[in-house]
Amino acid sequence: MINYFNDYANLCFEKFGDRVKHWITFSNPWAVAEKGYETGEHAPGLKLGGCGAYKAAHHIIKTHAKVWHSYNNTWRSEQQGMVGISLTSGWGEPVDPHSQADIDAAERYIQFHLGWFANPIYRGDYPEIMKNYVGQKSAQQGLGTSRLPTFSLQEKTYIKGTSDFLGIGHFTTRYVLQRSFPLLQASSYHTDRDLAELVDPKWPAPGPNWLYSVPWGFRRLLNFIKTQYGNPLIYVTENGVSEKEQCTQLCDEWRIEYLKGYINEMLKALNDGVNVKGYTAWSLLDKFEWNKGFSERFGFYHVDFKNKNKPRYPKASADFYKKIISANGFPNPREVGNWYRKAMDTCSTTHQHLATGSLITPMEMLSEIVLPTVFALCILISIVLLTLYLRSRR
Numbered sequence: 001m002i003n004y005f006n007d008y009a010n011l012c013f014e015k016f017g018d019r020v021k022h023w024i025t026f027s028n029p030w031a032v033a034e035k036g037y038e039t040g041e042h043a044p045g046l047k048l049g050g051c052g053a054y055k056a057a058h059h060i061i062k063t064h065a066k067v068w069h070s071y072n073n074t075w076r077s078e079q080q081g082m083v084g085i086s087l088t089s090g091w092g093e094p095v096d097p098h099s100q101a102d103i104d105a106a107e108r109y110i111q112f113h114l115g116w117f118a119n120p121i122y123r124g125d126y127p128e129i130m131k132n133y134v135g136q137k138s139a140q141q142g143l144g145t146s147r148l149p150t151f152s153l154q155e156k157t158y159i160k161g162t163s164d165f166l167g168i169g170h171f172t173t174r175y176v177l178q179r180s181f182p183l184l185q186a187s188s189y190h191t192d193r194d195l196a197e198l199v200d201p202k203w204p205a206p207g208p209n210w211l212y213s214v215p216w217g218f219r220r221l222l223n224f225i226k227t228q229y230g231n232p233l234i235y236v237t238e239n240g241v242s243e244k245e246q247c248t249q250l251c252d253e254w255r256i257e258y259l260k261g262y263i264n265e266m267l268k269a270l271n272d273g274v275n276v277k278g279y280t281a282w283s284l285l286d287k288f289e290w291n292k293g294f295s296e297r298f299g300f301y302h303v304d305f306k307n308k309n310k311p312r313y314p315k316a317s318a319d320f321y322k323k324i325i326s327a328n329g330f331p332n333p334r335e336v337g338n339w340y341r342k343a344m345d346t347c348s349t350t351h352q353h354l355a356t357g358s359l360i361t362p363m364e365m366l367s368e369i370v371l372p373t374v375f376a377l378c379i380l381i382s383i384v385l386l387t388l389y390l391r392s393r394r
Contacts, residue, residue, distance in 0.1 A: 002063045009067040013075045021081040023071065024167055025064045027237070028088040029117055031290070033057040038189050042291055050187030051147045054134070058149040061120050061159060068162035085121065086167025086237045089114035091217035091224075092176040095198060101178035105195040108133065109176045110224065112193050122229040124160035125151060134192050140183050147187065165277070166225065169238030170262075172210065173217030174199060206241050206254035208296060213241065213254075215261030222269040222276065231275050236266065240282035242289070242298040250302055250347040255317040256340060263329055279329070281321060285312060316347035 009025070026032070035042040037052030046052055064085050071083045092109030094102035111119070111127040119127045126148060134148040151159065179196040203212040218239070225234065241258045243249050259281060270276055286299035294305045300318035304311050320343045324331060331339075 005063045006066045017079040023083045024086045025067050027086045029060045053189045054148050065159040065162040082164035084163045084165040088169030091173040091221040095175045095177040105178040106176040124156040165233040167237040173214035213258045215265045219265040219269045222274045226274045234276045236279040238282040240298050242296045250315045252315045252317050256320045316343040319343040
């Protein structure tokens with residue numbers, strides 16, 4: 001698979017490299033490995049507890065490195081582009097900041113999440129705490145070797161430094177505390193960490209049940225990256241919130257508040273000296289979202305998936321975000337309130353049109369409602385007439 005993926009990447013470099021200058025080899029490999037090969041929630045749906053996620057991640061990391069070297073050796077001098085990886089990670093904060101056990105648990109939370117992929121790429125190997133915990137758990141379970149694969153010395157050297165930038169996806173934060181799991185319990189990535197995750201009931205929960213708005217965690221995550229990995233060039237590739245309810249919600253004031261909070265914390269991180277080069281909110285449009293399909297909506301634009309033409313309608317956050325990016329994240333505070341009011345007024349008007357169905361054109365009405373209804377009635381009438389005819393022939 002490593003070689004197959006490298007062939008695919010080189011084809012992309014060949015065909016598009018004259019225009020594309022920023023390449024991401026993998027986006028959110030944590031979810032690919034953990035949900036695809038540990039819990040089976042995502043494709044390919046394998047439940048290989050305690051080993052599947054580690055093996056998948058191991059090959060993803062080696063594949064990323066091979067693609068980076070391919071670009072570096074063959075294409076960089078001509079195309080002058082950059083190759084990185086995008087890692088999605090939450091932030092873990094100790095429940096009790098004075099408890100060493102909770103501090104250590106929060107460290108494991110981030111190392112088993114972000115460090116799992118970032119540490120080999122920036123420091124040459126898996127985090128020591130990850131190697132120790134998985135190794136100890138494997139030995140206690142009577143295994144001769146650790147369930148966490150190992151890199152050879154040659155592979156460590158080959159992988160280290162294979163990133164021109166680090167893409168970061170971030171959505172939320174958890175409080176973390178120490179928790180030990182019984183040895184008799186089936187081995188898994190989650191029990192290997194010896195921790196429990198909590199949320200503060202006061203945290204806003206505008207989106208799905210896993211996504212709480214905790215802006216200060218973003219700044220701490222960015223500073224952690226600066227300290228741990230030598231202050232790499234960072235592009236924030238994903239940051240946003242979805243709707244909680246499955247309905248049309250164009251007046252998404254909670255998304256505006258979420259973005260304001262998180263962008264402000266990113267700007268504070270810039271003042272801390274974190275090397276953030278760019279920010280991309282997640283996402284432009286409502287779209288297909290992992291195993292949630294079209295039901296989880298992160299977009300600035302509402303998409304009517306039931307309409308074959310998939311019309312798009314701006315939410316309030318779209319108008320607000322336009323102003324934020326036009327000011328490069330540093331708007332005049334006196335203007336922000338006006339932007340908010342205008343955005344809410346616009347979305348209210350659009351929402352009223354949607355609610356009354358007046359945004360459906362006459363042609364759409366004819367093709368999607370009238371014709372199917374008439375066709376169905378014709379079939380029904382034909383069945384009734386045929387039945388009456390057959391009865392009269394008896």
